[in-house]
Amino acid sequence: MMFFRFSTSSSFSSFxxxxxxxxxxxxxxxYTTSFAAQIMPCKLIFRQLFEKESSTYTYLLADSLHxxxxxxxxxPVDRTVDRDLALVKELGLxxxxxxxxxxxxxxxxGSGLIKTKVPGVKSIISKxxxxxxxxxxxxxxxxxxxxxxxxxxxxxxxxxxxLTYVTGDGVNQPQPRMAFTGDAxxxxxxxxxxxxxxxxxxxxxxxxxxxxxxxKDTLVYPAHDYKxxxxxxxxxxxxYNPRLSKDKETFKNIMQNLNLSYPKMIDIxxxxxxxxxxxxxxxxx
Numbered sequence: 189m190m191f192f193r194f195s196t197s198s199s200f201s202s203f204x205x206x207x208x209x210x211x212x213x214x215x216x217x218x219y220t221t222s223f224a225a226q227i228m229p230c231k232l233i234f235r236q237l238f239e240k241e242s243s244t245y246t247y248l249l250a251d252s253l254h255x256x257x258x259x260x261x262x263x264p265v266d267r268t269v270d271r272d273l274a275l276v277k278e279l280g281l282x283x284x285x286x287x288x289x290x291x292x293x294x295x296x297x298g299s300g301l302i303k304t305k306v307p308g309v310k311s312i313i314s315k316x317x318x319x320x321x322x323x324x325x326x327x328x329x330x331x332x333x334x335x336x337x338x339x340x341x342x343x344x345x346x347x348x349x350x351l352t353y354v355t356g357d358g359v360n361q362p363q364p365r366m367a368f369t370g371d372a373x374x375x376x377x378x379x380x381x382x383x384x385x386x387x388x389x390x391x392x393x394x395x396x397x398x399x400x401x402x403x404k405d406t407l408v409y410p411a412h413d414y415k416x417x418x419x420x421x422x423x424x425x426x427x428y429n430p431r432l433s434k435d436k437e438t439f440k441n442i443m444q445n446l447n448l449s450y451p452k453m454i455d456i457x458x459x460x461x462x463x464x465x466x467x468x469x470x471x472x473x
Contacts, residue, residue, distance in 0.1 A: 289370025317349025345391020
């Protein structure tokens with residue numbers, strides 16, 4: 189098990205609440221505040237950002253109680269890197285990680301471009317993805333920003349290397365918990381399973397064993413939304429997801445009969461994302 193810990197030497201939702209300083213952990217769209225009253229026993233800075241061409245959400249998280257205000261971006265998009273980095277600067281944060289939930293097929297990741305603009309930023313992706321990055325994570329690993337951490341959960345099925353990142357469990361971690369589910373679980377939907385090693389059987393098992401076992405008030409933040417939703421909960425999706433609330437055989441039949449068109453960006457996005465979004469520098473990544 190690996191532990192990543194930072195040490196000292198265009199629309200979005202936001203909330204942050206100041207409460208007592210957390211204990212020390214193990215070593216090594218318009219503005220929306222509807223969930224603010226429920227969240228955070230620690231000072232988490234959180235922003236949900238949107239890239240309209242691919243309907244992708246990028247998430248910014250930071251520990252504002254740490255002297256350096258370490259931060260990470262989940263699923264950055266190349267087209268909106270400048271916007272995201274401007275926000276990081278405005279908030280006085282120190283970006284240390286650019287992480288991906290999986291090898292995307294509908295946009296080029298911004299992680300490689302971020303690395304060229306902000307020295308010291310490390311890219312992260314699952315070891316199972318077989319993509320290039322600075323750090324590779326596996327189930328059970330923890331990614332720290334200050335005293336806040338994300339737990340790594342494997343949720344394959346959309347692709348072989350899909351991950352869900354879940355905020356930590358503890359009184360000094362954000363409450364309710366937050367699950368960044370990538371394309372494994374969408375709001376009232378899920379990612380397709382007909383390419384990149386996808387499997388409806390695996391996706392069903394992944395969501396039910398790794399996401400639906402979280403507390404029902406866990407906030408679900410997907411990588412995409414196409415209907416204007418921004419957040420859901422585990423309990424909502426267990427009840428109302430039209431695909432994953434069904435039994436496995438029904439789910440598999442639904443997925444086998446979607447008849448989706450060939451992804452228009454896949455031939456550009458996947459080769460680029462296998463090398464951190466920068467094909468021209470793949471030998472250096």
